[in-house]
Amino acid sequence: MLEVLPNIAKSQASYILNKPLVLPMNLTISVSYRCNSRCKTCNVWQRPNDDFTIEEYEKTFASLGQAPYWFTFSGGEPTLRKDLPDMVESAYRNCRPGIINIPTNGIQDKIIPGRIEKVLQAAPGSDVIINLSLDGVGTKHDEVRGVKGNFERAMRTYAGLKALKSRYKNFTLGIHTVVSNFNIDEFDNIRKFVLEELKPDQFISEIAEERVELDTVGMGITPPQEKYSAVIERLQEDIRNENSQGVARITQAFRQRYYDIVKRTLVEKRQIIPCMAGISSAQIAPNGDVWTCCIRAESVGNLREHNYDFGSVWRTAKANELRRSIKAGECYCPLANASYTNMLTHVPTMSSVALEVGQKTLMEALKGNNGKSSKLRNLPVINAAQEAQASSAEKVRV
Numbered sequence: 001m002l003e004v005l006p007n008i009a010k011s012q013a014s015y016i017l018n019k020p021l022v023l024p025m026n027l028t029i030s031v032s033y034r035c036n037s038r039c040k041t042c043n044v045w046q047r048p049n050d051d052f053t054i055e056e057y058e059k060t061f062a063s064l065g066q067a068p069y070w071f072t073f074s075g076g077e078p079t080l081r082k083d084l085p086d087m088v089e090s091a092y093r094n095c096r097p098g099i100i101n102i103p104t105n106g107i108q109d110k111i112i113p114g115r116i117e118k119v120l121q122a123a124p125g126s127d128v129i130i131n132l133s134l135d136g137v138g139t140k141h142d143e144v145r146g147v148k149g150n151f152e153r154a155m156r157t158y159a160g161l162k163a164l165k166s167r168y169k170n171f172t173l174g175i176h177t178v179v180s181n182f183n184i185d186e187f188d189n190i191r192k193f194v195l196e197e198l199k200p201d202q203f204i205s206e207i208a209e210e211r212v213e214l215d216t217v218g219m220g221i222t223p224p225q226e227k228y229s230a231v232i233e234r235l236q237e238d239i240r241n242e243n244s245q246g247v248a249r250i251t252q253a254f255r256q257r258y259y260d261i262v263k264r265t266l267v268e269k270r271q272i273i274p275c276m277a278g279i280s281s282a283q284i285a286p287n288g289d290v291w292t293c294c295i296r297a298e299s300v301g302n303l304r305e306h307n308y309d310f311g312s313v314w315r316t317a318k319a320n321e322l323r324r325s326i327k328a329g330e331c332y333c334p335l336a337n338a339s340y341t342n343m344l345t346h347v348p349t350m351s352s353v354a355l356e357v358g359q360k361t362l363m364e365a366l367k368g369n370n371g372k373s374s375k376l377r378n379l380p381v382i383n384a385a386q387e388a389q390a391s392s393a394e395k396v397r398v
C-alpha cells in the first residue's frame, strides 16, 4: 500500500503546477451502458452501445502499468458482460490494483454469484468489493428500480454472494443505497433492514446526483439538502456509536469528514476541498472516451484514437483545459468516488484525521486498552479508497 504515497505527492505537485505528472490512482471503468434495471434515477440504459472488447481493455491496462491502485468496474450493469472476469484478470495482471470495486443490481440471481466467484479468482491479491444496490425494501425497491421481482432476486443474489465469503478472504460484500426523492422518506426503513437483517460488511449510501453520464440532468431526482442532511446526521451518529479501533478508527474519521463535505457542498454549492478529478481520478466510458469524472462526462480524448495509450489521452489539450476548469472551481459535487481521492491528497484533511486518530488512540492507551485487531470490513465504509489510505496511514503512524 505504501506504493501509493509517491503517487499522492505527485498528484499534489500536478495540481500546483497545472500539468499531469502522474496517471490516475483511482480509475472507474464503465464496461457497458447496457442494463436490465429501469431505475427512476438513471437513463444510462438508453445510451447507444459501442463497448470496448477484452483486447482493447488489455492494451489500455498495459499502458496504465501500476498507476491505478483502485479500480471500479461499473455500468450499466457490469455483470451483464460475460467477460467481466477476463477484464478483471487483465487489470490485475497489468496493474496489480489494491482494490477492485464492482456494483451490481443483483437481478441475474442465477448467474451473478458464479461470475463474481470467477472475478475473485482472477484477482487473488486485490481486495474485491461487491456492492449490491438496494433502494427500498420489498416492492418499494422494485418500484424505484423499475423491475418487478427485483427485490426477491437481489436477495437471492445476496445469499449466493454471502456464501462465497467463507472461501475468499479478499471479498467484501456491501449494500449500496442511492438516496433520491423517490426513497428518502424510506431511508430509516432501508437502514434498519440492512443493519439488522442483511448485516453486510459495509453499508454505503450516496445522494442521487444529476449526471451527464446517466442522462439525468434536470430530472429533479436529488432530494432537498435539509432532508438529506438529516439522513447524513443519522449515518454520522451510527459512526460515532461504533467503538472501532486501529485501522477502522481511521476509516471512521474519513467517513465523518466525507459526510461533512457532502453537507457543506449541498449548502455552499462549491468545492469544499480541491477536486482532484483529472489528476488522481478518472473514468473510461464503454467506447473508450476518457472523462475526468462521470458528473461532467466530458471526453478529453478517445483511447481508440490514441492507440490505447492512456497517458497520451491524459496529456491532451482538452484534458488540460478541464483540469484548469476544475481547479478554477467551475464545478462542484458530492461524488463519493472523487471525494475520497480528494481527501487523500488534501493535507489539512489528512492532518486532522491523523490528529483525531492519534488523540483517541492515546486516550485509549492511557486507559489501558491499547486496541485490538481492526475489523475494517465490518464497517459501513463508503468506498475503498479510504481503506487504502487508512492502511497506509496506520503503517506510517506505527
Ligand code: SF4
Pocket: 271, 275, 276, 277, 292, 293, 294, 295, 296, 326, 331, 332, 333, 334, 335, 338
Ligand atoms: S467537483 Fe465533481 S463535477 Fe467537478 S470535476 Fe470534481 S467530481 Fe467532477
